[in-house]
Amino acid sequence: MALLTPYSKVPELNTATVLLVENEEELQSKLANALVRNENDFNVNVRLARKLPLPVENKETRPRIDLIVFIVNLLSERSLQSVESSLAHLHSDCFLGKVCFLVTDGRCVLRHVTLSVSQTADGVNAAAVRLLNILKVSAGMSPIATTALYLSSLTRCSVTSELEED
């Protein structure tokens, strides 16, 4: 099975590539536009996909992917299932700072979510800015400050049992 590996290709100069994976394709285009609008320090390539594995034909021409973002719509069961099945196609090294989860319409309490997006225009813009911050780190563009692994350890949320709300 062809796994998506994080370091098998050489990065390009001053460029970072982010892959947005969403089953429904609702938020993808909006987020992609916001990402491109907000870029300033470095070039951002945004690639869209509905699920993994990515098609084999483009494998050679595809640049190195620095950050993979899974967009989950919490009101749709299928969205979560598609993400779960896509996760199997990722090399385990990717989980050390190169993968990020984004949820929309999240109204219940979740403990192991990384980012939450509200569907307003401001919300999408803010989410894009945050994604760019994470992307900058995972593409290795701020080596003095931090690495992707360290950032993911800072934002790690321990999965705990539901706290008794008295």
Added chain:
Amino acid sequence: MADLSNLAGLVSEPSGEIDSSVSSVSNRSLRLAEKEKRKGVADPFGLAVKYLSQVEAGTVVRGNDELERNMVRVETVALSKGLPPEVFTVLLDLALSLNAGTANCTRVLKFLIPATVVPQEAIVKGVSWLCVGKMPMNAQVLFVRWVLTVFDLIDCKDDLRSIYGFIFSFVTEENLFPFICHLLYLLTMREHVHPYRVRKLLDIQAKMGRQPFLTQLLALYKVFRPDLVTLSLPSRVRTGFKNHNSTWKVALCAVQRKNTSAVLVDQSLSLDVKEKPSSRKRKLHHLAIPPLSSAFDSNSNKKVFRLQELCSFKELLENIHNIELPAQMGSLLGSALALHYLDCVQDESAFLRLNFWLGHSLQEEFLLCPVDGSSDNTSEGCRFLSTILFTQQFLQEGFSSTESFLYKFLSVWDGCLLRPQILDLLSDIPLMPSFYMHKLLFEPLKQLYFTSTVFFKCSVIECLNSMLVKWLTWHSVSASEGGLDISLNSNSTITMTLSGFMDSVMELVRFVGLLASEGLRLENCHVLLLNQTLAFYETVCDMFLKYSLPLIIMPPAGVFYPALFATDSISVDRLGYIMFRYRKNLTLAKKQEQQREQTFHISRNTYKEFNRNLQAMVNSMWNSWWCIPGSDIEIDKDLIALSKVAEPWCRFDLIHHPALFSYAIEFHQRTGKYWNWYMEFLFNQGFDGLNNFIQTNTGHGSTLNSQEDGQPKSQP
């Protein structure tokens, strides 16, 4: 008109008096004509209502065009402008007696939108029809839901309270049960709680299990008569009542919006209107603070004053023992007079009901309803949260329902929606045991903090700073009242010892230290972030002297060194002030420890840390020798030589420090080379913090501007 022409014929006489009398008569006939015309216009509606009031039992419905026509007429008026109060009795009679058939019953109930108020006689009549028991179940449920929806608009609730027993009898109906519980919750007063009613509810609970609405009602009963309800109930009951107003919500909103000028006048009871919005939209959206209704029953022979009748503080003081709280507790928010009363009386049932309403509204608006992008929604949410903030600041403590809402909301917050309000509410959170702090507060904040912009980071540090100040103030106030067992805000049942409190404070300070040091690294020592961090440590350094909390925590290296080597002079000055205050705190602590038996003990590590930092700072700035072997910032000599900087060891002293170098040049240009004069000049620029630091640690310094507890002028 024949009369008018006759009169007009008489007008030709030149006499003035007759002229005026004739004109007044002619005016009167004109007015009569106008009235006739106007009556003719309003007539369709009145006629329709009249027709509907005369519909007999057994009327044929199918194919009855006249009935249909009149219903449609009334329906259109209802959905466009809302119904006037007089027609409610008629319409409810028609609907609930089933004279026009069951289909029309639900139809009428669905368009019963009030324009202003609903008379309570109509509701009482409706309940009596309910007791007759002819209606189908869905119609009964619809009726009770309707009563709940328009509850705030009922002019007076006295009669409803007197038939409490009849309403209570419906608790045995399974379908009606949730809504009846809600209605009882809104109507219950202390005199309604009787042992047989409590027994009945407990029986039902045994059969149905613990239902949230039942638990709510029992909790309220328990507050009024704790001797009768002995079972244990969770201290903070989550939102319990089902959503009842979905059928009417849209129509009600539309009508209320149209009638904004004609709706109940807001008897503004607030004395201090500094932050209150002057005009509140009168939408019966579940977010709006419901208005305190101004109508009161003059027939009531109870000597009880309703809170909404009072207009001034003086009246409140005179009648403080006779006040009855409004049924809709949410209307107390934002009204300073009502909050004064709540604060003095400390009525637990009032807080319980207020917390329930608040929790319910917050949950519905922010957690359950989907956020659509309309700015209307967010501005309403913004206003609502600002009102809560105002209330919390007025009462000087937070509500428990706001706290639970914030914990739930933080994990789904995107850091952008209503940011200032959420962060302000966050700073009002009362003290909590350190065990919960990580899971509830720190983890969600960390996720948001490390991926957001530098301005968000600054806001978070500022919020945590004000949270710390509030906790410390609360401690210094309650500790002065004696005792080591400090109970938290007046409504909570958690008590905390002094050591538990110190643990929590230490956790918070350590957490902010982590956030600050990592944040400064990520943002390349951004000057705003550095200043917010130093403001936080200005609070921390004085914990012992200002707030009498025997806890001294040093800033981590990730904060100290960026401040010491900062390129802006304000940070360096603030650092000097902080170190100066730390020294004062530590010396006093040491003196107290030596002089008498103290229950606290400052560990040697703290002193060591402070000494290390002090040495680093004095050596860099005064002794021109920052690269001491064995210190944290030792760099190999060869490496320094590679930088090709001349005289590298004095590059961080008072003259050559990158933040102060410009002042040195300016001085040099102005006067010459004299050291003392330079010192005076430098400290004349307002660097009081630095002045005090140098003075206390080296004995030198400008004598002109030094003060005992010098606050640098750069302080806000």
